[in-house]
Amino acid sequence: MFHILVVDDDKNTRRLMRAVLEADGCTVTTAEDGIAALAAMDREHIDLVVLDVMMPNMDGYAFCSALRAAQSDLPVLMVSAKQLPEDRKKGFLAGTDDFMTKPVDTEEMLLRIRALLRRARIVSERRIQLGDVTLDYDSLTVSRPGETVTLPQKEFLLLYKLLSYPGKIFTRIQLMDEIWGAESDSGWETVTVHIGRLRRHFEGWGEFEIVSVRGLGYKAVKNV
Secondary structure: EEEEEEOOHHHHHHHHHHHHHOOOOEEEEOOHHHHHHHHHHHOOOOEEEEEEEEEEEEEHHHHHHHHHHHHOOEEEEEEEEEHHHHHHHHHHHHHHOOEEEEOOHHHHHHHHHHHHHHHHHHHHHHHEEEEEEEEEEOOOOEOOOOOOEEOOOHHHHHHHHHHHHHOOEEEEHHHHHHHHOOOOOOOOHHHHHHHHHHHHHHOOOOOEEEEEEEEEEEEEHHHH
C-alpha cells in the first residue's frame, strides 16, 4: 500500500483527492501548504506527493525546490490551475516529475501516479523484472534461468532505458542525448548500430523485443 501526501490549500480539493486515492487503495496524508508538507514528511514515510502550486507560506515551486535541494528523489505530481507553458516549465525546473492542470481528471491522475510509482521503484531497486528475465543495473547483466548476458555499458543503458518505459517511442536523438550525452561527437547512427547489437544478443528471447517505429525511432515491447 502506497502512502500519498496531498498538498493543497483548498479543503475541498484535499477531501476529493483523499477520497479518490483511498478508493484506489492508498494511504493518504494531507497538508495545506509546503511548510506543513515538510513537517508531515518528517513524521511519516511518504511514497509520492500530489502538489498544488499556488499556496500561502510556501508554494509548490518552493516546496519542490526544497525537496530536490535536500537530495530527495521522491516522485512529485504537480497540479495547478496555471495552464501556460511557462508555468509547466517552471514546475519541471523546480523538480517536479509530472504536471497536470486543473480541473483534474481523476482517472488520468491515478494512471499518472501509478506510472510515477513504477518508475520510482525501478530507479530505487536498480533492476527491472520481466517474467523470468532480470536486468541488473549494477552488474550490467540481463539474465534468465540458466543464462546470463553481460553487456557493454552503453548497450545496457540503452536497453534499460527502453524497458523502463515499455511501449514509449524514443527518437534516435532522444536516446543519443540521454545515453551518450548532448555533447557527444557520435552521430545518431550509433543508436542504430547498438540497437542491432541488442537484437542479435537477445534473438530468441520471447520476453521482450525492440521494435522500430518507421520515421520516429524505437520502443520496447514486453511480451510477458
